[in-house]
Amino acid sequence: MDAHQSLPIVFLLGPPGSGKSSLGKAACRAIGLRFLDLSTPAVNQLPLETQQAILTEALEKEGADVIALPWTLQREVKSHAWLRRSGMLLALWAHPLEMQERSGSSQPLFTPSRRLKDRSGFGRGGTSCLEFRMLDRSVDATLKLVRIPFDKACHALRNSLERMRKKPAKPPILQFGLDDLVESWSKDYSVKKSTTHKIVDAMARYLVHLRAEGKSARKISEVIDDLEIAGLFLVQLEVPKVSKRLNLAKLFAFPPNTTDFKRAFIDSDIALDRYESNLKGFVDFLKKDADQTTEI
Numbered sequence: 001m002d003a004h005q006s007l008p009i010v011f012l013l014g015p016p017g018s019g020k021s022s023l024g025k026a027a028c029r030a031i032g033l034r035f036l037d038l039s040t041p042a043v044n045q046l047p048l049e050t051q052q053a054i055l056t057e058a059l060e061k062e063g064a065d066v067i068a069l070p071w072t073l074q075r076e077v078k079s080h081a082w083l084r085r086s087g088m089l090l091a092l093w094a095h096p097l098e099m100q101e102r103s104g105s106s107q108p109l110f111t112p113s114r115r116l117k118d119r120s121g122f123g124r125g126g127t128s129c130l131e132f133r134m135l136d137r138s139v140d141a142t143l144k145l146v147r148i149p150f151d152k153a154c155h156a157l158r159n160s161l162e163r164m165r166k167k168p169a170k171p172p173i174l175q176f177g178l179d180d181l182v183e184s185w186s187k188d189y190s191v192k193k194s195t196t197h198k199i200v201d202a203m204a205r206y207l208v209h210l211r212a213e214g215k216s217a218r219k220i221s222e223v224i225d226d227l228e229i230a231g232l233f234l235v236q237l238e239v240p241k242v243s244k245r246l247n248l249a250k251l252f253a254f255p256p257n258t259t260d261f262k263r264a265f266i267d268s269d270i271a272l273d274r275y276e277s278n279l280k281g282f283v284d285f286l287k288k289d290a291d292q293t294t295e296i
Contacts (some may be wrong), residue, residue, distance in 0.1 A: 013070055019092050031162060033066065035067075038067060090160055176207050203282070252279065
């Protein structure tokens, strides 16, 4: 295998004017990484389907270590989960006023906070807007480049790229620390380890999906709690031990889950509503995602 491809691709995200092209090119040249710039205005103006096709072709050719992505593609939240399967996500962020000016766009790119009066509603750090929160939650790391000279920004990006490419990205199960569930559920309930791995992997991939959508850490923590309870109910049943034909979506939609949760864990309508909502979101994800409907 090529030495470059043994390490993860880093996708550079960020709004127009954040420095993806200029900083990405300079930083990669300095440390010998192959850089592909898809964040140009010409690519960004293409239909979303065309952008996805261009990126897919680039990934198949394996000709880049760092890829700067167009803003249109970044704002399609479903793309983030797909990108995470191919590499790691690094966002660049400068002050919105500076990015707006450098972008040359006549349309507002950012939504200021009404409660802030300084720096046109974005604050000194330039992070008080919906666009930053959504971007920051959905990536592996965010490099804030507010009022930083080009050479220092380039140095910071070089360090970030080298750090992110030191080792391959962790699989979803390890990203969320769920690997202990595979062992404990298999041992405690006499379920095949391959089965518990399939269940926990589906849970972890759903969490990747939620993070890619920009869900908060608190929301993801709540989903983890509820999915662990649902998974526990599931492995306690005889179904995973004897059946090879039921898919995960059907297993997690099994009616006793909600009833057992209310009886065995907590008598709270709020907690029960949250549990049912989180479980429904997970089941819907399993039904739509081809990777998750694999039979066990």
